[in-house]
Amino acid sequence: MTETRARNRRGQGELLRAEIESAAMRLLDELGDDEALSLRAVAREVGIAATSVYLHFADRDALVLAVLRRFQRETAAEADAAEASAADPLGKLRARVLRVGASAHEHAGLYKVLHESALNRRVDMSFKRSIAEDTTAAVRRCMDAGAIPDGDAEEVSLDLRAAVHGAVSMRVNQPDATWPPLAAQIERLLRKITAG
Structure with missing residues (x-):
């Protein structure tokens, strides 16, 4: 059983909000399903009353969105x-794509909620565009430097992201299958897609 947590001093509500997000992030990564996450379980993980969660998040979707935004920001910073x-x-493009793929694979539950949950159809998740935009910019820099054939950077970026997402999604959804190392597969996909 989780111990009751010590109360924050007055004016430190943001600390509790961050603890709630961190607990929800851990649970979502384990569950891989936002609908299986309960605010009661998050409160238990933090050691607070379930009603305290509502002081910071209107409902489960609001908490899940906050967690996914944080995961996206952290992945972007790593990339x-x-x-x-x-x-x-x-x-640089290779390092970026490998890091995004590795992050998704390392946090398969969060990846699944971010990209495969019904939440995507219920709420605005336009914050996910940042990694796409950064990848497109990296592709454009490669084209400008003559490192890959000139063309439509957005199209190449989309093909590359679709290939990496597919490779990760297959591993997440078929964990018992035999897969080649993710980094080696991403390298092959990168070479094929950027060859022109």
Whole structure:
């Protein structure tokens, strides 16, 4: 049983909000299903009364959206850092795509909720566009540098993201199948899609 948590001092409500988000993030990653998440379970994980969750989130969807936005921001930051560590435009694109794929694979439950849940049809999730836009910009830089054939950067980016999402989704939804290493598969997909 979870111990009761010590109350935050007055004016530290944002700390509790962050703890609630973190607990929900862990649970969603384990469950892989936003509809299986209960606010009561999140409250238990944090060590607070279920009613305290409602002081920060109107309902389960609001909490799940906050978690998914945070996951998206963290993934984007990791992809930016990976890109920054590479020297040339193609290396930067490779690092970015590999990091996004690895993050999705490492957090399969969150990935599933972010991309495959019914929540996508119920609420605005336009915040997901940031990674797509950053990948398109990385593809354009490769084209401008002559590292890959010139063409429609958005189309190449879409093909690349669809391939990576497919590779991750297959692993998430068929975990008992025998798969090649994700990084090696992404490398092959990247070479094929950017070959022109």
